[in-house]
Amino acid sequence: xxxxxxxxxxxxxxxxxxxxxxxxxxxxxxxxxxxxxxxxxxxxxxxxxxxxxxxxxxxxxxxxxxxxxxxxxxxxxxxxxxxxxxxxxxxxxxxxxxxxxxxxxxxxxxxxxxxxxxxxxxxxxxxxxxxxxxxxxxxxxxx
Numbered sequence: 001x002x003x004x005x006x007x008x009x010x011x012x013x014x015x016x017x018x019x020x021x022x023x024x025x026x027x028x029x030x031x032x033x034x035x036x037x038x039x040x041x042x043x044x045x046x047x048x049x050x051x052x053x054x055x056x057x058x059x060x061x062x063x064x065x066x067x068x069x070x071x072x073x074x075x076x077x078x079x080x081x082x083x084x085x086x087x088x089x090x091x092x093x094x095x096x097x098x099x100x101x102x103x104x105x106x107x108x109x110x111x112x113x114x115x116x117x118x119x120x121x122x123x124x125x126x127x128x129x130x131x132x133x134x135x136x137x138x139x140x141x142x143x
Contacts, residue, residue: 003045004038006053010060019062027056030086048079052086059090066090068098072105084109103140107131115140 001009007027011020028035031052037045042053051071058066071087072080080102088109090096100106107113107127115123115136123136130136 001042002039003034003042003053006042006057007034007060010057013061016060016062020060023060023062027059030059030089031056046079048075048083051075051079051083055083055086055090059094063094065095065097068096068100070100071098072100072102080105104131 004024007024008020011017011023016023028038033049034052034056037049042050045053055066055068055071068087071083075083084105087096087098091109098106098110107130110127113123113125113127113130114121115130123130123133125133
């Protein structure tokens, strides 16, 4: 399937079908590279581009909550930066819940943070507080 066909799959819910064209253009504005590759087979894209397709396909359904599991996994530093910048933009319109191993990057785009260790919640609070907490900085941020 092409990039565009993949995105269309995300808009199969009745509430999303009516806005398919508008949402498709929003995704291409959010991730311009996808617009350039709209007719390309999605399976031939780089890992970062495939991540963009996955995020965009989810957004095509007009969710109220977008859950992302390690959106930067396996991405180059440049693509990580672009992807997390897009997540910041998305969070202006949709509630985003993100799980991210790159703690600092995750906290920088978050309002709140939760530190889970061995399945137990060990710390929670405003992301800005967690970033400045000396124990968090030492244990999880390596600072």
